[in-house]
Amino acid sequence: MTNSIAIRIADFLGKYPPFSLLDDVQLNSIAQEVRVSYFEQGKAIFLKDEKVHDLFYIVHKGAVDLQKVKENGEPETIDKCDEGDVFGLRPLFAKENYQINAITDEESIVYAIPIEHFKPLATSNANVGNFLIESFASNTRNPYSSEHRGKLFDDQDEISFKQEALFDLQPVAVVKKMITVSKDTSLKKAATLMSKKRVGSVIVVEDKKPVGIVTDVDFREYVGTGIFGIETPVEKVMTSPVICYSKGITLAQAQLTMMKHKINHICITKDGTPNTKVKGIVSEHDIMVSQGNNPSVLMKAINRASSTPKLNRIQSKVLYLLEGYMKNNIPVTHVSKIIFELNDATIKRTIVRCIDKMDAPPPCNFAWMSLGSQGRKEQLLHTDQDNAIVFEDVPEDKLEETRAYFLKLAKRVTKRLNIIGFEFCPAEMMARNPKYCLSLSEWKQQFTTWITSSGMDDILLCQIFFDFDITYGDVKLTNAISDHIFKTLKENKLFLNRLAVQALRNPSPLGFFRQFLVEEGGEKKDLFDIKKRGIMPLTDAARLLILEHRVKNISNTAERFEKLAQLEPNNKELYLACAYSSKVLLKFRTRQGLKYKSNGRFINLEDLSKEDKVKLKRCFKTIKEVQELIKIRFETAYHS
Known part of the structure; x- marks a missing residue:
């Protein structure tokens, strides 16, 4: 029964x-x-x-x-x-x-x-x-903390990678248009096919399964020396058995395998053995070509790039590098640092080239500030560019002339960044906007105004400027802005209370019966906005809490929460959970963006596995709890 x-x-x-x-x-x-x-x-x-x-x-x-x-x-x-x-x-x-x-x-x-x-x-x-x-490695709120990681089965430590090692974990590009022949095919016919298709090998198959491989090296060794004639069947010279792997073999695996077996080709089959249908081939040449996606090689290419189209082509390789990291599940902390450095170098190279093309050198010291996700070192995909310029104080009669120079420079830079793939900011929060191309004194006055007399709408607009990072120029200028911000904040707690209200504008994105809240209308109907409902609440919370502690020079959301865990031991587990959740949500957005060639903001929940949905729900629990902390600490009921 x-x-x-x-x-x-x-x-x-x-x-x-x-x-x-x-x-x-x-x-x-x-x-x-x-x-x-x-x-x-x-x-x-x-x-x-x-x-x-x-x-x-x-x-x-x-x-x-x-x-x-x-x-x-x-x-x-x-x-x-x-x-x-x-x-x-x-x-x-x-x-x-x-x-x-x-x-x-x-x-x-x-x-x-x-x-x-x-x-x-x-x-x-x-x-x-x-x-x-x-x-489930711990019974704490943060099951992914380093204290408990891996204790179910062993005492694994979190792996630490060098940038070069991360490259080696990328999957090798598999050539699917390979040539297959039978055992009795003549060497002459095989050579003719290789020449026609411009390839360096043929795979010998039996019932579509690989039984051997013949390469151009074999022709040199056996045919060129006269050991075998051109009508000899390929079976006589083929290398057998064939070394096979399944799709997804990494560069490191491929290189080590070729060295170990003294071969220069690897056959790709369905299950990684010679017992299933051949799917493609990887050659030593393919690996050499792939070296162009090594982060150190890309960095050198960026610094040598002599045109915007070249930088655009390099950025496509950066995205390929990112895709490889995501496929191999490399920790997002490491990935963020590498992609940030490559993006930062691209922006810096663009600025340098634009300065060289100006009619005159900069009239005074200045700094280019990256804002938003790039300022927080979280811009993995190409999203909107947000930036600003601060320049040295100059005499009053030179102020507008100086500003005009930097506005002209900014227009050139932002135009080229747009060509490279960094879209214009719809709200015009860019250095080409006169509002955001200011002298040091003007920036200090602007932050003073925001902190001391902003209404709720102003705070919503200005908070992105508290996440800046210097990309190019004089660091003393950006440090002076930071010093001024924290001095002014010390005397104006009301601003933090208002910032707290804004940090709560996007509550935990789970509705009744713990279902995801999705868009109700428009072209994004029934899609989940992971930026608005997931990433932004954590970003806003981290910014608020780190400003409360007046900590400078940490703009990354996860790093802010990790610093907060040190500053407030009683809330350590919550903050570490927030740090983890921010990385998870960033990874979700990145994977969606790579999959659909978009900025990854809107997610079709039907595309997610049950496992992914459970992970997201765990992140949203954390959002709810950190927002509860903010409500109590900043007494938001009195300021909303």
């Missing part, structure tokens, strides 16, 4: 990772063993120091608070589990007592899953194991 309860349980579990990563047979076998438990509000599922159960749990309905017990014995909620959230798993693998409490926040139905039935699946299924390492 069919167990209808087990079927319903399997249907539910299949919606959420890691269970969604199991096949139907595995899922049904787990569902058969699940124990269903009902808990009233306020009941303990387990308590700190309690001996670990032989079960772990997933919330079916209701909510469960995970609580850390403070030194004074008072419980503090560090995470809230709702529908589909798993808890109580790490202690089972770590073989330790519970380190936290699990208390129901409301009436709840919880599924209890025996570890003896689940653990074999976790250890044998790579996808399940990887997900658990990422998602």
